[in-house]
Amino acid sequence: MQILLVEDNQDHALLIQDLIGSAFSDDTSVHTEENLLPAMDLLSDKTFDICLCDLQLPDSSIGETIDRLKQIETCVPIIILTSINDENVAHKLLTYGMQDFLPKDELNINLLHRICTYAIKRKQQQILLEERTSDMEAFCRSLSHDFKGMVRRIGSSSKIIQEKLGEAITEELSDWFRLLDTNVNAIGALEKGLYDYLSTNNLAIVTTEVDLNVVVEEVCATLEGGEDQSYNIAVSELPSINGVRSQLFILFYNLIQNAIKYNENEPKINIAHQFNKKSHSHVITFKDNGIGMKEEYLKKIFSPFYRLHSDRKYQGSGLGLSIVKRIVENHGADIRVESKEGSGSCFFVSFSQLEH
The missing domain is CATH 3.40.50.2300 (Response regulator)
Known part of the structure; x- marks a missing residue:
């Protein structure tokens, strides 16, 4: 050796x-x-x-x-x-x-021998898993590209047919075309959700210093280009943390978008920061005035494909919070939620930081 x-x-x-x-x-x-x-x-x-x-x-x-x-x-x-x-x-x-x-x-002798032996075996398994993960990510990118192209062609074909039919489209046909467009959008959202969920399983994570204020600005700019619903976001000064910028963007995007989507009022989202000296961690809170949820659902919402509401009322893939959970785990962080039905929700994300 x-x-x-x-x-x-x-x-x-x-x-x-x-x-x-x-x-x-x-x-x-x-x-x-x-x-x-x-x-x-x-x-x-x-x-x-x-x-x-x-x-x-x-x-x-x-x-x-x-x-x-x-x-x-x-x-x-x-x-x-x-x-x-x-x-x-x-x-x-x-x-x-x-x-x-x-x-x-x-x-001591026995502890050193055991720790070194196990470490070598774990590293070998880690390398094998990283190779498999890399293969899976390549497969996901290829599948996503092909799948996205087919969905886009279906949507384009639907629009072309509608244009060619013109005034010949009956009210019944219009309903069918609307249903087709809705399902095309839903499939597109599912494809994106699946890709994000699988691609966030990165075992060889490399972090950089990420300014969370900039992340929120980028998320808000993205939402302004895609959300029809008006909303209000209040953000206190946020810290810079060690993390993966792209994954942190997805984390913030999903939590903010959920606060907007699951809301029957004008959405109000408050993003704040506290530093926990005891655990030496940055705690980021996402508080909203949305529909909230019963306590019995709080631990279930992070499971893949788990949905509290029908697709008719709130469209989505059921993967948003499971993606958030996986990103949190990738960063060695913790997430919990407090909520009451009809009284909004508050998500707490705790990022432990090492002192230099």
Whole structure:
């Protein structure tokens, strides 16, 4: 086994090497680096079976180390070794693709052997899943393109037939054409919903700094071009977070569009931000004055294709909130909703953020 150890503390490095010598067979070799940047160059190839990496290094602070490691593309599983015993940090590191998190004061021979062995197997499975995901996304794009083209041709054919019939169209035929157009639009919405749902299952997520104020502006600009219903949105100052810009756009778009759609009044949406010091998380709230829902439905609404209302009254694919849920999970975030029938709803999305 080939192990890369990234540790600048010589005492810690010697202790860990002793544990490795006892935990693994004699043919195990350890290559040590004191700085992160040369270690990252080594991680770009497949020389090593596993990497044990400290967070605080001479050329990289804790925050910088996390940012760099979460963006690196490597087949080598990475286990973080640190003196920081923080479950929130551990959870976030796993979200960013690290295989495990070990406080140095808990290290022993059996634990090190078990964690490394499992990490290697998990990484192998992760790579296999990523390859399958990539294939599925390519299939989704191809299917979406072909499917969208066929639906568009059906819609165009319907319009051409109506134009050719002209005044010969009876009231009954007009009803049938309206039904055809409605179903063409519904199929188009379903195709988009399915594509968004499948394409948000990204296991190798790479994040950037995303200004949520800009995301809301882009969503509002998009809605203004497509919504017939008037609405009012009030937005407080929002933070910038680590995330995938395209997915965050879909998340905000779906939550805002739902607040507009499921409303019998003039929609009023309030988007606000609170910072939870205890969990070190940004909590974004989406409060509306819509139709609301009974408490018994609150946990069901995030399931794919689950609908509370008939398609006649509120059209949709039944995938909007399940897409939101998947995006939230991709970001290591949480979502919950409070609602009462007839009194609107409030969605709470909590994004945990690591301190730099």
